[in-house]
Amino acid sequence: MKRISYMIYLVLSLFVAANTMAQKEILLDGLMAKVNDHSITIGDVMLQVQPLQRELIAKYTGEELRRETKRVFQKSLENLVESKLILDSYKDQQGQIPENVVDGRVNEILHEVFHDDRKAMMRALAADNLTYESWRDNIRNQIIISSMRHANVQQRLKVSAVDVQKYYQEHQNEYKTASTIKLQMIVLKKDESGGKGAMQKALDLQTQLKNGGDFAAAAKKFSKGYKADDGGDWGWVAPGDLREELQLAEAELKIGEISDVLEIDDDLYILEVSERKTGAVESFADARAGIEGELRNKEGMRLHKEWISSLKRNAQIEIIEVDPFAGN
Numbered sequence: 001m002k003r004i005s006y007m008i009y010l011v012l013s014l015f016v017a018a019n020t021m022a023q024k025e026i027l028l029d030g031l032m033a034k035v036n037d038h039s040i041t042i043g044d045v046m047l048q049v050q051p052l053q054r055e056l057i058a059k060y061t062g063e064e065l066r067r068e069t070k071r072v073f074q075k076s077l078e079n080l081v082e083s084k085l086i087l088d089s090y091k092d093q094q095g096q097i098p099e100n101v102v103d104g105r106v107n108e109i110l111h112e113v114f115h116d117d118r119k120a121m122m123r124a125l126a127a128d129n130l131t132y133e134s135w136r137d138n139i140r141n142q143i144i145i146s147s148m149r150h151a152n153v154q155q156r157l158k159v160s161a162v163d164v165q166k167y168y169q170e171h172q173n174e175y176k177t178a179s180t181i182k183l184q185m186i187v188l189k190k191d192e193s194g195g196k197g198a199m200q201k202a203l204d205l206q207t208q209l210k211n212g213g214d215f216a217a218a219a220k221k222f223s224k225g226y227k228a229d230d231g232g233d234w235g236w237v238a239p240g241d242l243r244e245e246l247q248l249a250e251a252e253l254k255i256g257e258i259s260d261v262l263e264i265d266d267d268l269y270i271l272e273v274s275e276r277k278t279g280a281v282e283s284f285a286d287a288r289a290g291i292e293g294e295l296r297n298k299e300g301m302r303l304h305k306e307w308i309s310s311l312k313r314n315a316q317i318e319i320i321e322v323d324p325f326a327g328n
Helices: 004-017 042-059 062-092 098-112 118-127 132-152 161-170 198-210 215-222 244-251 284-313
Strands: 031-035 038-041 180-189 231-236 262-264 268-279 317-319
Touching: 004 231, 031 042, 031 062, 031 118, 038 062, 038 161, 042 262, 062 132, 062 284, 062 317, 098 118, 098 132, 118 132, 132 284, 161 284, 180 198, 180 215, 180 244, 198 215, 198 268
Parallel strands: none
Antiparallel strands: 031 038, 031 317, 180 231, 180 268, 262 268
């Protein structure tokens, strides 16, 4: 069985420890799939998972981490199966990558990653149990896969101006911008009367504001809302995001006008709208590039899926059901 690198062992151990399963034995390597004459092992898949392991552990814990890890593992396995199919297809077509192309990519990596320090590159390869020859073969395979995807997907990918225009017309709602208001709000609690009735306190404050009082200063001093430290400034908000009672009240306000005291549940509100922006529809000219990019992405995914499906129809594929994270 292929030797597993220390890095793969470390990655698996981190995932297991993060799932509080450190006492359980974990399957370090084993056959995951057969694709024609090729074998894919757990170690092969984990090399693909490795770059994502820190991000997964940082974002998830417990059962959620385990679930996400298995999802990424399965996706990586699918990608490896696809890669084997593509490489076999290239071989069947008797394709040939010139050695100078491989040399060029090797030299790019040597320059960009290792700053032209060949000894540092060789140490990095040795640390991951890779020979220079096997690594170079991997580079060649990456170039082949990239060129095959270009020929079978990118060169076939076409999105017409008519398609873009049609999408824009059929999805007008997606290009509407909502009306917004610049809102300031003071929130008082009914149970904090401070020796006066809460409503009377709110009415007194409203009168001060209508007579030219500083709304931001009053909010910082009296408001119990979570924007109090910002002077009750909510910035630009869509009225539809406010609760219904506040929507109805703000709609009646002129710019700079102080609202009546609004009694809603256990709170009292005073509003001021300092600016309004009317909603609009993004023009086709402004939306065109984004639509074209989205349609190209969708069409690319469709063509890729269609291509891989055709390769699978002519291949022998066996997926072995093994859970590398299962304990005894």
